[in-house]
Amino acid sequence: MRKRLGIISLFVILFIAFITIWNYSYQTGKEDAYIPVKKDKTIPVIPLEKGVFKRSEHALDYSKMPVDETHQRSIETYHKNRAFYGAPPSIPHEVKNERNMGDNSCLKCHENGGYVEKFEAYTPVTPHPEMVNCRQCHVPQKSKSLFVANSFKKGTIPAVGNNNALLGSPPAIPHQLQMRENCLSCHAGPSAPKEIRVSHPERVNCRQCHVPSNKVTGDIGSFIRKIEN
Template sequence: MMEKKGSEKWAKAVPGLLALSFLGLLLVTGREARSVEGLDNFDHQGKKLYEAGEATPEIYLSADSGDRNLASFYELRQYPGSPPRIPHKVDLSFSGNETDCLSCHAKGGYSPEFGKFVPVTPHPENSLCYQCHVPLTEEKPFVASDWQSIEPPRLGRSFLSSSPPTVPHSLQLRENCIACHTGPGAVAEIRVAHASRGNCRQCHVPAVQTDELREFQRK
Protein backbone atom coordinates (compact mmCIF):
# COMPACT_ATOMS: atom_id res chain seq x y z
CA MET A 1 0.00 0.00 0.00
CA MET A 2 2.76 2.45 0.94
CA GLU A 3 4.60 1.91 -2.27
CA LYS A 4 1.47 2.42 -4.30
CA LYS A 5 0.57 5.74 -2.71
CA GLY A 6 4.11 6.98 -3.06
CA SER A 7 4.34 6.29 -6.75
CA GLU A 8 0.91 7.72 -7.38
CA LYS A 9 2.04 10.99 -5.91
CA TRP A 10 5.20 10.71 -7.92
CA ALA A 11 3.26 10.24 -11.13
CA LYS A 12 1.20 13.32 -10.42
CA ALA A 13 4.21 15.41 -9.54
CA VAL A 14 6.50 14.89 -12.51
CA PRO A 15 5.80 17.27 -15.37
CA GLY A 16 7.08 17.45 -18.93
CA LEU A 17 10.34 15.82 -19.78
CA LEU A 18 10.63 14.12 -16.43
CA ALA A 19 7.36 12.41 -17.19
CA LEU A 20 8.81 11.10 -20.41
CA SER A 21 11.62 9.34 -18.63
CA PHE A 22 9.15 8.07 -16.06
CA LEU A 23 7.03 6.75 -18.87
CA GLY A 24 10.05 5.01 -20.30
CA LEU A 25 10.57 3.37 -16.95
CA LEU A 26 6.97 2.28 -16.83
CA LEU A 27 7.21 0.75 -20.24
CA VAL A 28 10.39 -1.12 -19.45
CA THR A 29 9.03 -2.52 -16.21
CA GLY A 30 5.69 -3.06 -17.86
CA ARG A 31 7.25 -5.15 -20.56
CA GLU A 32 9.08 -7.26 -18.04
CA ALA A 33 5.91 -7.89 -16.11
CA ARG A 34 4.14 -8.85 -19.29
CA SER A 35 6.47 -11.62 -20.30
CA VAL A 36 4.53 -13.92 -17.99
CA GLU A 37 2.40 -16.85 -18.94
CA GLY A 38 -1.13 -15.96 -19.87
CA LEU A 39 -0.28 -12.82 -21.77
CA ASP A 40 0.68 -14.72 -24.86
CA ASN A 41 -2.71 -14.02 -26.35
CA PHE A 42 -1.94 -10.34 -26.45
CA ASP A 43 -1.14 -8.96 -29.83
CA HIS A 44 2.11 -7.21 -29.10
CA GLN A 45 3.02 -6.91 -32.75
CA GLY A 46 -0.18 -5.24 -33.76
CA LYS A 47 -0.73 -7.79 -36.54
CA LYS A 48 -4.43 -7.94 -35.88
CA LEU A 49 -4.62 -4.19 -35.94
CA TYR A 50 -2.70 -3.96 -39.15
CA GLU A 51 -4.88 -6.52 -40.86
CA ALA A 52 -8.04 -4.86 -39.64
CA GLY A 53 -6.78 -1.59 -41.08
CA GLU A 54 -6.10 -3.24 -44.40
CA ALA A 55 -9.55 -4.76 -44.49
CA THR A 56 -11.41 -1.54 -43.74
CA PRO A 57 -13.11 -0.13 -46.85
CA GLU A 58 -11.87 3.28 -47.82
CA ILE A 59 -15.30 4.89 -47.39
CA TYR A 60 -15.43 4.05 -43.71
CA LEU A 61 -12.25 5.96 -43.18
CA SER A 62 -13.67 9.20 -44.46
CA ALA A 63 -17.46 9.32 -44.12
CA ASP A 64 -19.10 11.23 -41.30
CA SER A 65 -21.73 10.30 -38.76
CA GLY A 66 -22.12 13.55 -36.90
CA ASP A 67 -23.94 12.39 -33.80
CA ARG A 68 -21.73 10.14 -31.71
CA ASN A 69 -19.62 12.14 -29.29
CA LEU A 70 -17.63 11.55 -26.14
CA ALA A 71 -20.46 12.64 -23.87
CA SER A 72 -22.86 10.04 -25.24
CA PHE A 73 -20.02 7.52 -25.37
CA TYR A 74 -19.34 7.81 -21.64
CA GLU A 75 -22.99 8.08 -20.69
CA LEU A 76 -23.46 4.48 -21.75
CA ARG A 77 -20.68 3.38 -19.43
CA GLN A 78 -20.56 3.00 -15.67
CA TYR A 79 -16.89 3.97 -15.69
CA PRO A 80 -14.42 4.67 -18.50
CA GLY A 81 -13.63 1.26 -19.91
CA SER A 82 -16.76 -0.58 -18.77
CA PRO A 83 -18.78 -2.50 -21.35
CA PRO A 84 -21.38 -0.04 -22.71
CA ARG A 85 -25.08 -0.63 -22.43
CA ILE A 86 -26.97 -1.37 -25.59
CA PRO A 87 -28.55 1.99 -26.40
CA HIS A 88 -31.31 0.63 -28.59
CA LYS A 89 -34.15 -1.83 -28.30
CA VAL A 90 -33.38 -5.49 -28.83
CA ASP A 91 -35.84 -8.31 -29.32
CA LEU A 92 -37.00 -10.15 -26.24
CA SER A 93 -35.47 -13.28 -27.70
CA PHE A 94 -32.20 -11.35 -28.04
CA SER A 95 -29.67 -14.01 -28.61
CA GLY A 96 -26.61 -11.94 -29.23
CA ASN A 97 -25.22 -14.43 -31.67
CA GLU A 98 -23.42 -13.57 -34.81
CA THR A 99 -26.47 -13.17 -36.97
CA ASP A 100 -27.81 -10.53 -34.62
CA CYS A 101 -25.32 -8.07 -33.15
CA LEU A 102 -22.39 -8.75 -35.40
CA SER A 103 -24.45 -8.42 -38.56
CA CYS A 104 -24.22 -4.66 -37.94
CA HIS A 105 -21.46 -4.23 -35.40
CA ALA A 106 -18.80 -6.34 -37.10
CA LYS A 107 -18.27 -4.04 -40.07
CA GLY A 108 -20.36 -0.98 -39.32
CA GLY A 109 -21.97 1.02 -42.07
CA TYR A 110 -25.23 2.89 -42.25
CA SER A 111 -28.26 1.38 -40.56
CA PRO A 112 -31.55 2.49 -42.08
CA GLU A 113 -33.34 0.96 -39.07
CA PHE A 114 -31.66 3.33 -36.62
CA GLY A 115 -30.86 6.11 -39.10
CA LYS A 116 -27.27 6.14 -37.98
CA PHE A 117 -23.85 4.83 -38.72
CA VAL A 118 -23.21 1.82 -36.57
CA PRO A 119 -20.24 1.69 -34.19
CA VAL A 120 -17.87 -1.19 -34.87
CA THR A 121 -16.87 -3.62 -32.14
CA PRO A 122 -13.21 -3.41 -31.19
CA HIS A 123 -13.22 -7.12 -30.32
CA PRO A 124 -15.11 -9.08 -33.01
CA GLU A 125 -13.40 -12.28 -31.88
CA ASN A 126 -15.75 -12.28 -28.89
CA SER A 127 -19.12 -13.27 -30.24
CA LEU A 128 -21.08 -13.93 -27.04
CA CYS A 129 -22.15 -10.29 -26.98
CA TYR A 130 -24.68 -10.57 -24.15
CA GLN A 131 -21.92 -11.82 -21.89
CA CYS A 132 -21.10 -8.17 -21.24
CA HIS A 133 -23.64 -5.94 -22.97
CA VAL A 134 -27.17 -5.50 -21.72
CA PRO A 135 -30.14 -3.56 -22.97
CA LEU A 136 -32.13 -1.24 -20.78
CA THR A 137 -35.65 -2.35 -20.02
CA GLU A 138 -36.40 -0.34 -16.89
CA GLU A 139 -35.11 3.03 -15.76
CA LYS A 140 -35.94 2.95 -12.07
CA PRO A 141 -33.19 1.64 -9.81
CA PHE A 142 -33.83 -1.16 -7.31
CA VAL A 143 -32.30 1.05 -4.64
CA ALA A 144 -30.31 4.24 -5.07
CA SER A 145 -26.60 3.90 -5.55
CA ASP A 146 -23.72 5.85 -4.11
CA TRP A 147 -21.55 4.87 -7.07
CA GLN A 148 -18.97 7.39 -8.21
CA SER A 149 -17.16 7.14 -11.48
CA ILE A 150 -13.87 8.71 -12.47
CA GLU A 151 -12.83 11.27 -15.03
CA PRO A 152 -12.22 9.79 -18.46
CA PRO A 153 -8.70 10.04 -19.84
CA ARG A 154 -7.66 13.46 -21.11
CA LEU A 155 -7.30 13.88 -24.83
CA GLY A 156 -4.34 15.13 -26.81
CA ARG A 157 -1.65 14.57 -24.26
CA SER A 158 1.57 14.84 -26.17
CA PHE A 159 4.78 14.75 -24.30
CA LEU A 160 6.57 17.05 -26.71
CA SER A 161 4.81 19.95 -28.32
CA SER A 162 4.33 18.27 -31.67
CA SER A 163 4.68 14.60 -30.82
CA PRO A 164 1.86 12.12 -31.44
CA PRO A 165 -0.41 11.84 -28.41
CA THR A 166 -0.15 8.71 -26.32
CA VAL A 167 -2.90 6.09 -26.01
CA PRO A 168 -4.54 7.05 -22.72
CA HIS A 169 -6.51 3.87 -22.13
CA SER A 170 -5.80 0.19 -21.68
CA LEU A 171 -5.77 -1.83 -24.89
CA GLN A 172 -7.41 -4.83 -23.27
CA LEU A 173 -10.37 -5.73 -25.51
CA ARG A 174 -9.60 -2.55 -27.45
CA GLU A 175 -6.70 -3.71 -29.53
CA ASN A 176 -8.40 -2.69 -32.73
CA CYS A 177 -7.97 1.11 -32.65
CA ILE A 178 -9.79 1.87 -35.86
CA ALA A 179 -13.02 0.45 -34.52
CA CYS A 180 -13.55 3.52 -32.37
CA HIS A 181 -11.21 6.03 -33.93
CA THR A 182 -12.08 5.90 -37.59
CA GLY A 183 -15.03 5.67 -39.89
CA PRO A 184 -18.52 7.07 -39.77
CA GLY A 185 -19.47 5.35 -36.52
CA ALA A 186 -16.47 6.75 -34.67
CA VAL A 187 -16.75 9.11 -31.74
CA ALA A 188 -16.40 12.63 -33.13
CA GLU A 189 -13.74 13.97 -30.76
CA ILE A 190 -11.41 11.01 -31.13
CA ARG A 191 -11.82 10.33 -34.83
CA VAL A 192 -8.51 10.54 -36.64
CA ALA A 193 -7.96 11.89 -40.12
CA HIS A 194 -5.00 9.71 -40.99
CA ALA A 195 -6.39 6.25 -40.29
CA SER A 196 -5.23 4.92 -43.61
CA ARG A 197 -1.74 4.76 -42.18
CA GLY A 198 -2.87 1.63 -40.45
CA ASN A 199 -0.22 0.92 -37.90
CA CYS A 200 -1.36 3.21 -35.09
CA ARG A 201 1.16 2.02 -32.60
CA GLN A 202 4.01 3.06 -34.84
CA CYS A 203 3.52 6.53 -33.41
CA HIS A 204 1.09 6.26 -30.50
CA VAL A 205 2.33 4.44 -27.45
CA PRO A 206 0.05 3.15 -24.71
CA ALA A 207 0.75 5.30 -21.67
CA VAL A 208 -1.95 4.46 -19.21
CA GLN A 209 -1.14 6.23 -16.00
CA THR A 210 -1.75 3.52 -13.50
CA ASP A 211 0.08 1.95 -10.69
CA GLU A 212 -0.15 -1.40 -12.22
CA LEU A 213 -0.32 -4.29 -9.78
CA ARG A 214 2.06 -2.72 -7.32
CA GLU A 215 0.23 -3.87 -4.22
CA PHE A 216 1.39 -7.41 -4.64
CA GLN A 217 4.39 -8.98 -6.27
CA ARG A 218 4.26 -11.40 -9.12
CA LYS A 219 6.52 -14.40 -9.35
Protein backbone atom coordinates in the same frame (compact mmCIF):
# COMPACT_ATOMS: atom_id res chain seq x y z
CA MET B 1 1.92 -65.16 -34.67
CA ARG B 2 3.15 -62.83 -37.40
CA LYS B 3 -0.42 -62.29 -38.53
CA ARG B 4 -1.45 -61.37 -34.98
CA LEU B 5 1.49 -58.97 -34.60
CA GLY B 6 0.63 -57.41 -37.95
CA ILE B 7 -2.97 -56.77 -36.87
CA ILE B 8 -1.83 -55.28 -33.52
CA SER B 9 0.71 -53.07 -35.29
CA LEU B 10 -1.99 -51.86 -37.70
CA PHE B 11 -4.28 -50.91 -34.80
CA VAL B 12 -1.41 -49.09 -33.05
CA ILE B 13 -0.60 -47.11 -36.21
CA LEU B 14 -4.27 -46.22 -36.74
CA PHE B 15 -4.61 -45.14 -33.11
CA ILE B 16 -1.51 -42.91 -33.32
CA ALA B 17 -2.79 -41.43 -36.60
CA PHE B 18 -6.17 -40.71 -34.99
CA ILE B 19 -4.57 -38.95 -32.00
CA THR B 20 -2.29 -36.91 -34.28
CA ILE B 21 -5.14 -35.78 -36.58
CA TRP B 22 -7.45 -35.00 -33.66
CA ASN B 23 -4.79 -32.96 -31.88
CA TYR B 24 -3.99 -30.99 -35.04
CA SER B 25 -7.70 -30.30 -35.66
CA TYR B 26 -8.22 -29.23 -32.05
CA GLN B 27 -5.24 -26.86 -32.02
CA THR B 28 -6.13 -25.18 -35.34
CA GLY B 29 -9.76 -24.80 -34.29
CA LYS B 30 -8.98 -23.02 -31.04
CA GLU B 31 -9.61 -19.27 -30.80
CA ASP B 32 -6.69 -16.95 -30.25
CA ALA B 33 -6.35 -16.75 -26.49
CA TYR B 34 -5.29 -13.79 -24.41
CA ILE B 35 -2.13 -15.15 -22.80
CA PRO B 36 -0.42 -12.62 -20.54
CA VAL B 37 3.36 -12.42 -20.74
CA LYS B 38 4.87 -12.71 -17.25
CA LYS B 39 8.58 -12.42 -18.03
CA ASP B 40 8.80 -8.70 -17.34
CA LYS B 41 5.87 -6.99 -15.66
CA THR B 42 7.36 -3.52 -16.20
CA ILE B 43 6.76 -3.68 -19.97
CA PRO B 44 3.15 -3.20 -21.15
CA VAL B 45 2.23 -5.98 -23.58
CA ILE B 46 -0.56 -6.25 -26.15
CA PRO B 47 -1.98 -9.78 -25.88
CA LEU B 48 -3.04 -9.85 -29.55
CA GLU B 49 -0.87 -7.49 -31.60
CA LYS B 50 -2.40 -8.51 -34.92
CA GLY B 51 -5.68 -6.93 -33.80
CA VAL B 52 -4.24 -3.54 -34.75
CA PHE B 53 -4.40 -4.49 -38.42
CA LYS B 54 -7.78 -6.25 -38.53
CA ARG B 55 -9.61 -3.38 -40.23
CA SER B 56 -6.66 -2.16 -42.31
CA GLU B 57 -8.47 -3.25 -45.49
CA HIS B 58 -11.01 -0.46 -44.83
CA ALA B 59 -8.40 2.23 -44.13
CA LEU B 60 -8.44 3.82 -47.60
CA ASP B 61 -12.26 3.72 -47.65
CA TYR B 62 -12.30 5.63 -44.38
CA SER B 63 -9.85 8.24 -45.66
CA LYS B 64 -11.98 8.93 -48.76
CA MET B 65 -15.33 8.83 -46.95
CA PRO B 66 -17.15 12.19 -46.62
CA VAL B 67 -18.08 13.26 -43.08
CA ASP B 68 -21.78 13.19 -42.26
CA GLU B 69 -21.97 16.28 -40.03
CA THR B 70 -25.63 15.68 -39.12
CA HIS B 71 -25.26 12.20 -37.67
CA GLN B 72 -21.87 12.29 -36.00
CA ARG B 73 -21.37 10.72 -32.59
CA SER B 74 -19.72 12.73 -29.85
CA ILE B 75 -17.39 11.63 -27.07
CA GLU B 76 -20.11 12.64 -24.60
CA THR B 77 -22.59 10.11 -26.00
CA TYR B 78 -19.76 7.58 -26.22
CA HIS B 79 -19.15 7.74 -22.46
CA LYS B 80 -22.80 8.23 -21.52
CA ASN B 81 -23.50 4.69 -22.72
CA ARG B 82 -21.09 3.21 -20.15
CA ALA B 83 -21.56 2.64 -16.41
CA PHE B 84 -18.01 3.88 -15.81
CA TYR B 85 -14.89 4.73 -17.80
CA GLY B 86 -13.58 1.55 -19.45
CA ALA B 87 -16.81 -0.42 -19.00
CA PRO B 88 -18.39 -2.29 -21.93
CA PRO B 89 -21.09 -0.12 -23.55
CA SER B 90 -24.67 -1.05 -22.74
CA ILE B 91 -27.18 -1.97 -25.45
CA PRO B 92 -29.32 1.14 -26.15
CA HIS B 93 -32.02 -0.71 -28.08
CA GLU B 94 -34.41 -3.59 -27.53
CA VAL B 95 -33.13 -7.15 -27.77
CA LYS B 96 -35.99 -9.25 -29.08
CA ASN B 97 -34.52 -12.63 -28.30
CA GLU B 98 -32.56 -12.86 -25.06
CA ARG B 99 -30.55 -15.78 -26.46
CA ASN B 100 -29.39 -13.94 -29.55
CA MET B 101 -25.63 -13.55 -29.41
CA GLY B 102 -22.72 -12.60 -31.61
CA ASP B 103 -22.88 -13.70 -35.20
CA ASN B 104 -26.51 -14.76 -34.75
CA SER B 105 -27.58 -11.14 -34.57
CA CYS B 106 -25.12 -8.59 -33.08
CA LEU B 107 -22.37 -8.95 -35.69
CA LYS B 108 -24.79 -8.47 -38.57
CA CYS B 109 -24.71 -4.76 -37.70
CA HIS B 110 -21.70 -4.30 -35.43
CA GLU B 111 -19.01 -6.09 -37.43
CA ASN B 112 -18.79 -3.50 -40.22
CA GLY B 113 -21.22 -0.79 -39.13
CA GLY B 114 -23.47 1.24 -41.42
CA TYR B 115 -26.27 3.80 -41.12
CA VAL B 116 -29.42 2.69 -39.29
CA GLU B 117 -32.47 4.70 -40.29
CA LYS B 118 -34.49 3.61 -37.25
CA PHE B 119 -32.01 5.20 -34.83
CA GLU B 120 -30.75 7.93 -37.21
CA ALA B 121 -27.19 6.98 -36.33
CA TYR B 122 -24.22 4.94 -37.50
CA THR B 123 -23.71 1.55 -35.88
CA PRO B 124 -20.56 1.38 -33.72
CA VAL B 125 -18.06 -1.22 -34.95
CA THR B 126 -16.87 -3.79 -32.42
CA PRO B 127 -13.09 -4.01 -31.94
CA HIS B 128 -13.33 -7.72 -31.06
CA PRO B 129 -15.69 -9.52 -33.50
CA GLU B 130 -14.07 -12.86 -32.68
CA MET B 131 -15.74 -12.80 -29.24
CA VAL B 132 -19.23 -13.85 -30.27
CA ASN B 133 -20.78 -14.21 -26.81
CA CYS B 134 -21.63 -10.49 -26.75
CA ARG B 135 -24.23 -10.68 -24.00
CA GLN B 136 -21.63 -11.88 -21.52
CA CYS B 137 -20.40 -8.28 -21.19
CA HIS B 138 -22.98 -6.06 -22.92
CA VAL B 139 -26.37 -5.68 -21.22
CA PRO B 140 -29.52 -3.71 -22.15
CA GLN B 141 -29.92 -0.29 -20.58
CA LYS B 142 -32.05 0.09 -17.46
CA SER B 143 -32.48 3.84 -17.29
CA LYS B 144 -36.07 4.18 -16.03
CA SER B 145 -35.24 3.42 -12.41
CA LEU B 146 -32.26 2.73 -10.14
CA PHE B 147 -31.83 -0.55 -8.30
CA VAL B 148 -30.58 1.06 -5.08
CA ALA B 149 -29.32 4.60 -4.60
CA ASN B 150 -25.61 4.60 -3.77
CA SER B 151 -22.49 6.73 -3.82
CA PHE B 152 -20.90 5.12 -6.88
CA LYS B 153 -18.94 7.53 -9.08
CA LYS B 154 -18.05 6.98 -12.72
CA GLY B 155 -14.47 8.10 -12.18
CA THR B 156 -12.32 10.48 -14.18
CA ILE B 157 -12.59 10.42 -17.97
CA PRO B 158 -9.35 11.35 -19.80
CA ALA B 159 -9.52 14.71 -21.55
CA VAL B 160 -9.26 14.55 -25.33
CA GLY B 161 -6.08 16.09 -26.75
CA ASN B 162 -4.37 16.44 -23.40
CA ASN B 163 -2.31 13.26 -23.16
CA ASN B 164 0.69 13.86 -25.41
CA ALA B 165 4.20 14.17 -23.99
CA LEU B 166 5.16 17.23 -26.04
CA LEU B 167 3.28 19.86 -27.98
CA GLY B 168 2.67 18.38 -31.42
CA SER B 169 3.72 14.83 -30.50
CA PRO B 170 1.35 11.86 -31.05
CA PRO B 171 -1.11 11.41 -28.16
CA ALA B 172 -0.61 8.43 -25.88
CA ILE B 173 -3.22 5.68 -25.62
CA PRO B 174 -5.19 6.49 -22.42
CA HIS B 175 -6.94 3.12 -22.09
CA GLN B 176 -6.11 -0.55 -21.71
CA LEU B 177 -5.41 -2.49 -24.88
CA GLN B 178 -6.92 -5.88 -24.16
CA MET B 179 -10.02 -6.28 -26.35
CA ARG B 180 -9.28 -2.84 -27.83
CA GLU B 181 -6.34 -3.67 -30.11
CA ASN B 182 -8.42 -2.97 -33.24
CA CYS B 183 -7.79 0.80 -33.33
CA LEU B 184 -9.70 1.68 -36.51
CA SER B 185 -12.96 0.23 -35.23
CA CYS B 186 -13.30 3.12 -32.73
CA HIS B 187 -11.06 5.80 -34.26
CA ALA B 188 -12.07 5.74 -37.94
CA GLY B 189 -15.22 5.74 -40.01
CA PRO B 190 -18.59 7.47 -39.59
CA SER B 191 -19.41 5.76 -36.28
CA ALA B 192 -16.26 7.01 -34.55
CA PRO B 193 -16.82 9.90 -32.09
CA LYS B 194 -15.80 13.09 -33.86
CA GLU B 195 -13.38 14.14 -31.09
CA ILE B 196 -11.29 10.97 -31.39
CA ARG B 197 -11.69 10.24 -35.11
CA VAL B 198 -8.21 9.93 -36.57
CA SER B 199 -7.26 12.14 -39.50
CA HIS B 200 -4.95 9.52 -41.06
CA PRO B 201 -6.65 6.08 -41.05
CA GLU B 202 -4.46 4.96 -43.94
CA ARG B 203 -1.48 4.75 -41.54
CA VAL B 204 -2.62 1.46 -40.10
CA ASN B 205 0.42 0.74 -37.90
CA CYS B 206 -0.95 2.89 -35.06
CA ARG B 207 1.43 1.53 -32.42
CA GLN B 208 4.42 2.85 -34.35
CA CYS B 209 3.66 6.36 -33.03
CA HIS B 210 1.03 5.97 -30.30
CA VAL B 211 2.15 4.22 -27.12
CA PRO B 212 0.15 3.19 -24.05
CA SER B 213 0.03 5.65 -21.19
CA ASN B 214 2.29 4.66 -18.31
CA LYS B 215 -0.28 5.57 -15.68
CA VAL B 216 -0.89 2.71 -13.27
CA THR B 217 -4.44 1.98 -12.21
CA GLY B 218 -4.59 2.19 -8.44
CA ASP B 219 -6.80 0.40 -5.96
CA ILE B 220 -9.99 2.38 -5.24
CA GLY B 221 -10.51 0.63 -1.92
CA SER B 222 -13.58 -1.16 -0.63
CA PHE B 223 -16.93 -0.06 -2.01
CA ILE B 224 -19.24 1.28 0.70
CA ARG B 225 -22.92 1.69 -0.05
CA LYS B 226 -24.38 5.04 0.95
CA ILE B 227 -27.07 4.65 3.60
CA GLU B 228 -29.79 7.26 3.56
CA ASN B 229 -30.97 8.45 6.98
